[in-house]
Structure formats: structure tokens, C-alpha cells
Amino acid sequence: MEFRPILSALLRNKTGPVLVAIQVALSLAILANALHIVQVRQATAARPSGLERESDVFALQVRHLKADSHNEQLALHRREAATMRAVPGVLSVASTTQMPLAQSGSYSGMAVSRKQVNDTANAAVYVTADSLVKTWGLHLIEGRDFRPDEAPEIDSNTSSDFPKVAIVTRALAEKMWPGASAIGKMTYFGTDAKADEVQVIGVVEALQSPAAQVNADGGYSIMVPAHITGPADESFTVRAEPGQLDRVMKETEAALRAASPTSIIVRTRSMVEMRANRYRADNGLSWMLVTVSVLLLLITASGIVGMASLWVTQRRKQIGVRRALGARRIDILRYFITENILITSAGVTAGVLLALALNQLLVSKLEMARLPAGYLLAGAGIFWALGVAAVYGPAWRAATISPAMATRSA
DSSP: OOSHHHHHHHHHSOHHHHHHHHHHHHHHHHHHHHHHHHHHHHHHHTOOOSOSSGGGEEEEEEEESSOOOHHHHHHHHHHHHHHHHTSTTEEEEEEOSOOTTSSOOOEEEEESOTTOSSOSEEEEEEEESSOHHHHHTOOEEEEOOOOGGGOOEEETTTOOOOOSEEEEEHHHHHHHSTTSOOTTOEEEESSSTTOEEEEEEEEESOOOOSSOOSSGGGGOEEEEEOEEEOSSEEEEEEEEOTTOHHHHHHHHHHHHHHHOSSOEEEEEEEHHHHHHHHTHHHHHHHHHHHHHHHHHHHHHHHHHHHHHHHHHHHTHHHHHHHHHTTOOHHHHHHHHHHHHHHHHHHHHHHHHHHHHHHHHHHHHHHOOOOOOHHHHHHHHHHHHHHHHHHHHHHHHHHHTOOHHHHHHHO
């Protein structure tokens, strides 16, 4: 088929084709960037926290309405841990001051020397009297776990004691001592002369911070062993047998209430709930962008269908004459499809350039990632396929017009 007659017809009636091409260009630019943002957000929301089988882990916070002495609190904490371990379906219990993905927690500037002016990294600090490596199923890639005798008993109201050992994440270890093993290294909580000093005895593959930041800080975590008393709240984390989480959460709370001689407030939250809350905004934005993308495709398709239908109506006599001169149905069908491909191609070309410009704006203003070429190629393919599918109906109706009917109605 020759393209000259098609181009000539398009140039004589430029308004419609230009509007369709602009619509395709705008839709492609928005669609490519929207789907890229969705992919980035979903990849962020799917990042591993470091915990094995998150769906079996929950946090439990107990608040005592009556204040006790240091020794009484220690004894109470041990009884509560024993009560929880006795619940059927509980695999492991550990005390912890905070949880990954909880969105609020404690952080500290970390340094490799007290003489530093600035911190090397800002890390989430997990304090536990037990083994978070065991309870959370953390992957210990170097060194060892804490021993029970390494957890000092500290009254936060009167004592300034601090643990002497720590376990760090791989990300924090690489930040603090790039290219070297972290085992045996000393690290400091702060940079002044009074900064607390701990020795690294283990490295875990990953453990996200409570905020789960998108940047590298989200992977900087450090665990230290201690029995802490003083605060009215005591926090635990529990691992249940697979598939038993809901039952174990209810029975653990009931067991604690039944075993306590005084009134207590118990609050439980699953890791699934904490992950959903942490990434609620990301998932909401993803769904919104997917909805916008689908609407754009529908609007673009309807625009192509409407314009193609109008062209068929306006050119019924021309179609009839071509049919009378021997044009087959396939020739008429191919003519309209080719015409639409040319218009769509012009829109796709402009849309690729517009998508790159829009992505550059997002990169410069919002620190978004660069738009991969695959999204542009996929977007172009979607709109070419959409153009053919949208014009096929009107083109087929045009191909079925009989010469007599077309010339009489003209």
C-alpha cells in the first residue's frame, strides 16, 4: 500500500489527527511515568524486613498500672515471658524495645571513633534481654548471637551502665568498616568522650529500622543485650507456629491478664499489620496511579474510536467509489488501520520525548529514579496495539459498506 494518498488525506484534515496524536502523546508520557512510580513503590513495599516469615510474628506491649522496684520488675518480666512461652503455639519470645516497620522508635548516631566530628551512620537501636536472632529468624552471616550472661540488668532510673557487645546489620557494618570484617570492631553511640562503647560480635544479613526509610538508613540497625527496668511498659515480640498467629495473639493476651495480680493494659500488633500501616500511602498511591492509567487508556481508545467513526461517516462516498473500482474489503480495512498507525506513531514519538522530559522533572524535583527504556518501549507497544484495536471496529464497518449504498447515501 502506498502511504502518499493516506498522508495527503491526513494533511487535508489535520485537526482530528493532530488531536488524536496529542492525546496519545500525553497519555503515553503519563502512563510510562505512572507505571514506573507504581513499580518503584511496590518494590519499596516488598523490601524484606530481615524477619523470617513475618506473618508468624507479632509485638506485645504490657503496661503495668502499679510501679515496682528494679528487682520486682525483673522478676515480673521473667514471669510474663514464661507465661507467654507456655501458650500452645508459641515458638519463641524475646523482649525488645521496638519493632521493624513500627514507624516510631529509637535511633542513635554511630561512630568508629570518639574523635569523630560527625556520626558515621544513624542506626536504629534494638535492646533485648533475649535472642532476637532466634525469635525473628534473623540470618546471622558472621560472628555469634548474644549469650545470657552478656545482658546486664540496668535500672534506667538510677544506672548509667551500658551493654558491652552488639550485633549489627550487614548494611551498617559495610557503612562503618567498608571492605573489612566488623567482628571484634569497637563502635560508639555518639562522638564525644563519654560515648558508650560496644564491641561487635555478630553481623546479620538484614534488619529494617522502625521507620524503614527508603534510603540506606532503613537498613542501619544495631542490637544490644540488656534487661532494662524503669519504664511502665514492657515490650515483647513473639513467634507463633505457622498459621496459628490469630489464635496465639488472643490466647497470649488472655494468659497475661489471667496471670497478672494487678490490672494491666495489653496491646498486640502483628508484623502484617505494621507492614500494611507503614506502606499504606505507597499502596494507595499505586492503586490511584493504576486507576488513572486505566482511565487514560480508556479515554484514548474512545477518542480513537470516535475519530475513526467520524472519518468513516465523512468518507462513505470515497469508500463506495473505491469499492466500485475494485477495492476489496481487506484493502479498505488496511487503509484505515495504516492511517491510524501513522497517527499513533506520531503521538508515540512525541509521547516518548514528553515522558523523558516529565521524568527529568520528577528526578530533579522529587529525587525519583530514572525512567528505564523498557517502560517507553512497553508504552509504545501498548498504544500501537490500542490504536489498532480501537480502529478495527470502525474500519471493519467501512469495509462492509457496499458501493451502491455508499454512493446513494452520499
